Amino acid sequence: MRVFCDLHIHIGSTSRGEAVKVTGAKNLTFGNIAKECRERKGIQVVGIVDCASPVVLKDIDEMVEAGEIIEIADGGLLFRDEILIIPGSEVETTEANGGNSHHIAFFPTLEGIKRFGKFLSRYVTNINFSTQRCRLPAQRIWEVTNSLDGVLIPAHAFTPHKSVYGNCYPRLSQIFKDSALDKIPAIELGLSADTDLADRIAELSRFSFLSNSDAHSLNRIGREYNIMEIERPSYKELLMALLRKDGRRVVANYGLDPKLGKYHRSFCPLCDRIAEEDPPVTVCKNCGNENMVIGVLDRITMIQDYPEPRHPEHRPPYHYQVPLEFVPGIGDKTYDALIKAFGSEMGVLHLADEESLSRVVGKDLAKLIIKAREGTLKLAPGGGGIYGKVVEEKKQRQLSLF
Numbered sequence: 315m316r317v318f319c320d321l322h323i324h325i326g327s328t329s330r331g332e333a334v335k336v337t338g339a340k341n342l343t344f345g346n347i348a349k350e351c352r353e354r355k356g357i358q359v360v361g362i363v364d365c366a367s368p369v370v371l372k373d374i375d376e377m378v379e380a381g382e383i384i385e386i387a388d389g390g391l392l393f394r395d396e397i398l399i400i401p402g403s404e405v406e407t408t409e410a411n412g413g414n415s416h417h418i419a420f421f422p423t424l425e426g427i428k429r430f431g432k433f434l435s436r437y438v439t440n441i442n443f444s445t446q447r448c449r450l451p452a453q454r455i456w457e458v459t460n461s462l463d464g465v466l467i468p469a470h471a472f473t474p475h476k477s478v479y480g481n482c483y484p485r486l487s488q489i490f491k492d493s494a495l496d497k498i499p500a501i502e503l504g505l506s507a508d509t510d511l512a513d514r515i516a517e518l519s520r521f522s523f524l525s526n527s528d529a530h531s532l533n534r535i536g537r538e539y540n541i542m543e544i545e546r547p548s549y550k551e552l553l554m555a556l557l558r559k560d561g562r563r564v565v566a567n568y569g570l571d572p573k574l575g576k577y578h579r580s581f582c583p584l585c586d587r588i589a590e591e592d593p594p595v596t597v598c599k600n601c602g603n604e605n606m607v608i609g610v611l612d613r614i615t616m617i618q619d620y621p622e623p624r625h626p627e628h629r630p631p632y633h634y635q636v637p638l639e640f641v642p643g644i645g646d647k648t649y650d651a652l653i654k655a656f657g658s659e660m661g662v663l664h665l666a667d668e669e670s671l672s673r674v675v676g677k678d679l680a681k682l683i684i685k686a687r688e689g690t691l692k693l694a695p696g697g698g699g700i701y702g703k704v705v706e707e708k709k710q711r712q713l714s715l716f
Contacts, residue, residue: 318358318660319542320357320361323526329373332442335443345373345377352397356657356659357539363402366403366441367442367443388546389548392547401426403430404418404469414447415468415481416476416477421462422550453491465497469528472610479614501524507614509625516620522558533639541565543555565630566631566633570636573702577696579595579696580593583605588698588700636687636689637686
């Protein structure tokens with residue numbers, strides 16, 4: 315079977331209103347994430363990355379007691395017999411050179427994530443909050459995760475402030491020992507990168523790639539996602555897909571064109587200017603500032619092994635898409651009408667043809683939706699924390715993707 319997967323979703327607060335991800339929406343609770351994926355998004359496998367928080371675990375335990383969630387034998391949590399939830403924890407690590415990076419530790423059981431949380435609580439300021447800096451190197455976090463039967467995945471691997479390549483070292487082998495690299499199943503690309511960019515780095519050919527939403531609100535869930543071939547939904551099957559075992563695999567990555575990412579190009583904070591020159595840009599052409607925020611494209615160009623991507627045989631296609639809500643002309647009422655007509659956002663993006671869409675939203679908007687899912691909308695690049703723009707028919711709209 316093929317399933318839609320988004321493995322990086324944050325929790326804004328608990329069902330009791332306790333803050334978890336300070337920048338996250340208050341209605342982004344564990345229960346609401348599960349319901350949104352089931353009722354509107356059509357995402358079937360969900361990675362929730364703040365599950366080591368004790369206040370979040372209280373919500374999960376209450377849902378288990380109520381029978382809404384069950385732990386399954388091959389790992390993972392099943393919500394209402396439909397949505398597989400993989401409990402995870404995003405952690406900020408610190409390397410010897412002072413560089414910081416984010417990683418997601420996933421676990422097959424609640425016991426595993428609880429034990430990980432207890433370990434982490436000794437090294438962070440407040441274990442209840444999301445993505446705390448733990449003052450430990452990534453190798454040590456991998457060792458603890460591995461000892462608890464979990465897996466560690468580097469998150470948004472190229473972003474300038476909190477990532478392995480963007481803020482730490484030019485090679486993973488400078489961060490992890492071979493024993494860890496042999497067991498890391500995947501790398502998360504992030505919103506400002508894609509397969510073509512990542513496959514310019516030779517050491518990444520062994521890894522599966524993930525395109526995830528890093529959602530901080532319910533409507534951002536599924537802005538990037540993956541299709542995976544598995545036998546049945548479970549943690550074990552998901553891991554087999556990432557490791558490409560026994561026919562399980564990542565079939566495709568779906569995401570924003572990297573130009574829309576807010577760190578795609580280098581940015582000068584003094585001039586408030588996104589670089590337009592050929593990469594890599596490390597000095598501002600306008601004012602001479604040497605303290606640029608280095609863009610993902612620029613950073614990869616600096617450290618690449620190849621000027622063009624060299625895709626391994628196992629690499630699936632990467633499809634550019636713009637999420638429905640960011641298509642000019644789709645407001646809340648239109649979005650709701652589409653979900654009612656086609657069942658979910660995945661249904662609109664993958665199953666509905668142009669004629670069917672036209673009957674619901676009209677011909678002009680139907681054409682824009684087709685362009686959005688085919689990745690053919692005109693774009694202006696982002697950088698320095700500013701998202702890119704969709705430019706269509708002499709109109710442009712600043713995407714608010716965070």
